[in-house]
Amino acid sequence: MKKHNFYAGPSILPDFTIQKTAEAVVNFAGTSLSVLEISHRSKEFVAVMDQAIALVKELLEVPEGYEVLFLQGGASMQFCMVPFNLLKNKAGYYNTGVWASKALKEAKFFGEVVEVASSKDKNYNYIPKNVSIPSDIDYLHITTNNTIFGTQIYKDIEAPVMLVADMSSDIFSRPIDISKYDLIYAGAQKNLAPAGVTLVIVRKDALGKTGRPIPTMLDYNTHIEGVSMFNTPPVLPVFAGLQTLLWLKENGGIKAMEVKNLAKAKLLYDEIDRNKMFTCPVPDPEDRSRMNVVFVMVPGYEELEKAFLAKAKELNILGIEGHRSVGGFRASIYNAMPIESVAVLVAAMKEFETQN
Numbered sequence: 001m002k003k004h005n006f007y008a009g010p011s012i013l014p015d016f017t018i019q020k021t022a023e024a025v026v027n028f029a030g031t032s033l034s035v036l037e038i039s040h041r042s043k044e045f046v047a048v049m050d051q052a053i054a055l056v057k058e059l060l061e062v063p064e065g066y067e068v069l070f071l072q073g074g075a076s077m078q079f080c081m082v083p084f085n086l087l088k089n090k091a092g093y094y095n096t097g098v099w100a101s102k103a104l105k106e107a108k109f110f111g112e113v114v115e116v117a118s119s120k121d122k123n124y125n126y127i128p129k130n131v132s133i134p135s136d137i138d139y140l141h142i143t144t145n146n147t148i149f150g151t152q153i154y155k156d157i158e159a160p161v162m163l164v165a166d167m168s169s170d171i172f173s174r175p176i177d178i179s180k181y182d183l184i185y186a187g188a189q190k191n192l193a194p195a196g197v198t199l200v201i202v203r204k205d206a207l208g209k210t211g212r213p214i215p216t217m218l219d220y221n222t223h224i225e226g227v228s229m230f231n232t233p234p235v236l237p238v239f240a241g242l243q244t245l246l247w248l249k250e251n252g253g254i255k256a257m258e259v260k261n262l263a264k265a266k267l268l269y270d271e272i273d274r275n276k277m278f279t280c281p282v283p284d285p286e287d288r289s290r291m292n293v294v295f296v297m298v299p300g301y302e303e304l305e306k307a308f309l310a311k312a313k314e315l316n317i318l319g320i321e322g323h324r325s326v327g328g329f330r331a332s333i334y335n336a337m338p339i340e341s342v343a344v345l346v347a348a349m350k351e352f353e354t355q356n
């Protein structure tokens with residue numbers, strides 16, 4: 001029976017990625033060895049790493065002067081690696097959700113941190129507007145998609161300082177102008193690969209300016225010099241990530257993905273806005289995430305929440321329980337989510353309205 005996988009992360013991957021990875025677990029690149037047991041220095045795996053780096057550059061149109069890295073420790077490790085490598089005196093952070101505030105907290109170990117903008121006053125249900133960005137900070141850190149609260153920044157921000165972005169849950173979902181950013185990072189388990197690898201895109205000239213000694217493994221330059229092979233890389237997630245990149249290319253690249261993502265998000269938000277039982281806690285449609293669609297029961301219908309979850313489960317709709325800090329529901333509709341599955345959820349919402 002087909003399952004409709006709306007989990008927030010780890011989350012749905014293309015069938016192509018799962019299939020190719022399963023094959024490589026048995027016989028990797030015709031070696032008669034499993035990808036689980038082959039040396040990361042074998043020519044077959046070095047080719048995987050090289051191709052994955054090249055495809056990230058191609059798909060995202062990464063300009064000269066930037067390096068693509070595959071690291072470990074998740075996006076959470078980047079919360080400390082970023083300030084370790086970039087924060088000399090002062091950094092500015094947008095506080096737009098749980099992940100943003102965790103990133104901000106880590107930066108405080110390395111210097112002064114200013115909260116340049118915050119949406120905490122309304123339980124993070126909007127993106128702050130008309131923000132004035134101080135020019136005396138070393139960098140500005142933003143979270144482009146707030147996975148838990150369902151808000152997203154679509155426009156590449158113009159910053160008078162270095163710009164750093166956590167794109168864990170929306171990388172590859174829409175075209176971005178990489179040249180506006182100095183460092184981008186993304187835990188792979190939302191839109192690229194299984195958990196265990198983190199993608200980093202960094203402008204080389206942004207590094208080496210703090211004067212601070214950095215432990216070897218936490219220094220981006222170590223991994224630039226080692227081509228993400230300074231130590232044993234997470235071989236399986238990198239292999240699977242490459243399959244997703246190949247799938248992305250085969251399916252028209254990032255622009256085509258954005259068109260599909262817009263259609264999926266519209267289908268679901270239109271139903272949330274129409275249905276008398278559900279509402280989206282993010283009032284401004286401009287701020288609503290196209291990756292994580294958060295919705296709750298309209299006041300008066302709250303006691304039906306469990307019943308809707310039960311109905312969803314019956315229909316093989318998985319993973320729509322909301323995060324505990326928002327409640328209600330969250331449907332994560334990443335790149336690999338087919339619109340047909342979104343349509344199944346929408347049909348369930350319509351039916352639930354008529355039945356109750």
Ligand SMILES: *Cc1c(COP(=O)(O)O)cnc(C)c1O
Pocket residue numbers: 009073074075076077099143145146147166167168169187188190
């Ligand atoms: C999931 C997520 C994280 C945490 O990622 P880990 O790889 O588990 O550390 C950080 N930021 C955002 C935006 C996320 O969605």
